Amino acid sequence: MSDFLMPSLGADMEAGTLVEWQVAPGDRVEKGQVVAVVETAKGAIDVEVFESGVVEECYVEPDTRVPVGTPLARIGSGERIVDERPGVVPEPGAAEATVPEPAEEPPPAPVPLPPQGPGPVIAPAPEGGRAMASPAARRRARELGVALESLSGSGPGGAIVLRDIDQEAAGGTPRPAPRTEPRRGGDFDRDEMRQAIAATMSRAKREIPHYYLATTLDLYAAERWLADYNRERPPEARLLMAALFMKATARALARYPDLNGHYDEQGFHPAERVDLGMAIHLRGGGLIAPAVRDAATLDLPALMSRLQDLVQRARRGGLRASELGSATATVTALGERGVDTVYGVIHPPQVAMIGFGSLRRRPLAVDEMLAIRPAVDVSLAADHRVCDGHLGALFLNEIDAQLQHPEAL
Template sequence: MAASPAARARAAGAGVDLTRIAGSGPGNAVLLADVERALGARPGGASEPTQGKSRPGLDMVEMRRAIAAAMSRAKREIPHYYLFHEIDLQAAQDRLAALNAARTPDRRLLIGALLVHATVGALAKVPELNGRFEAAPFAPAGAVHCGIAVAMRGGGLIAPAILNAQGKDPDAIMDAMRDLVTRTRAGRLRMSEITQGTITVSSLGDGGVDALFGVIFPPQVALVGFGTPRLRPMVHEGRIVPRLAVTVSLAADHRVSDGRRGAQFLAEIDRLLQEPVIP
């Protein structure tokens, strides 16, 4: 049944059957508030009062509780495997710099949009990494709803999805990323953006860490992580020179793919970033 990630996590932690809860969200989806009402209605089962709300509608205590439950479920139920690969970004960065030189600041592309665009494009070659494992046998999703990990100002992390990302060029991806970040921090996300993600991309941006090895957000089957792009000594045209590079990692569900297919996926991301499709 349809339910928000926070509702699923809260219900799992409290031992509540979601199918017995009436949902008040779009399409009768079960929301966190519905679960809390159900807990409060149980004999002797009033839910704990929550504290630490940074602003109306955003409960950081509940967010951390939901994240903890989801990640615990992921490590308990999903047999992860991990791969990582270093990608030369210099050609992409050079083309990006030339493009942005002729644009106003509000229309400039960031390297993160190219990373997401390449990830979405690579799924065409390895589609089994895109989807939600909600019933066996697993079937890849037809559309790519790409979750983007967004850090909340008050703490915590949420990954709303760019819906139908497979049909967007880098500019559209960039616009969607800006929009999601703004609405996430304002607490104005749509239920579909929270509940329908089919893969997640987590990027450290300028966080200063070379690589990350993530935990898959269930029921998705893959998470792609990008470390901080930085200058590194690389062999280019027979010489060792400083080039911008990034380490990309893949956390994938071994029930639906294997290391060979995961390696093909990372290699395809690399190929797409060598000649990025930039307007």
């Protein structure tokens, strides 16, 4: 048995608002299943559970803002779930509930649970039974000495929820009704996001000793190979140069692990795989950087599909917590904005930010002759606590070497 905690969805996150439960007490969950929606400065994020088991109790009511690390629910085997109300029959597939039986008369007739939906599912109490209330509300009522029988509930089916207990404890002062829908996609608080970005970037420049390197890459081979590849495929199956940039970067990070990982109070921790973040501009002025997980092992079509999916979900809503908190390094590309070179700021706790500028045709020296070639500037911002410019230069050269043989990516 363990507690499911409010996750950290980035170094800039101190707290989040639980806006929706997608499971209820008694539900069985599998590792990786989305169980809740949490709202942060960057919008609504689907949060997964990282172990399999049964939801034994939901501690936090929807529309509650809590700090990172706060227990949200208890996940267990389900064998010890006890429902104190008489006559409650568990949902199919849920753990069996222990129902106390009177010594001299049979128990009341079973009452089925209502259809399951977002938020805690609460069975109606039989006549003469206890008041309908969520587990968290019962616990809070015991702590504050509030009699449940005297309250009218505002939850599903008239159930008593945490806000009803808090309202009663505050002397009956009305509390604002919770939002029924979380913010999604571009519907984010721009000022709140800018404050979060400002806090993270200020921390990065204050705590991380950056060094910067940049070089120009000849993309003649990559452009010709890409044109040949796309010529034989329908539009929906074609690749963009961005996929080649991401794959070459991921492979280079796998070869130079000192640039792939996280730095914390205990020092640098190299990552076991490359979860490559991609900075995405949101309509309205926001910025978010979800990760393509295990990017170094994906083939180019799969990587292209992941990139398109991340961009679409970042802009309409639906990113997962594991995609926001797992990046081991990040790529930012401003080529479509006409920028030749971008010098990024490292996103803590990462130790590297790689930037790609615009693909332009430029005069380059090729085999003792001058040629007009497609080229791009690539930059590296790296953490000097972990490595030096020598390794950074080798890393940029490795990206170049990978792009000279695009057929092998």
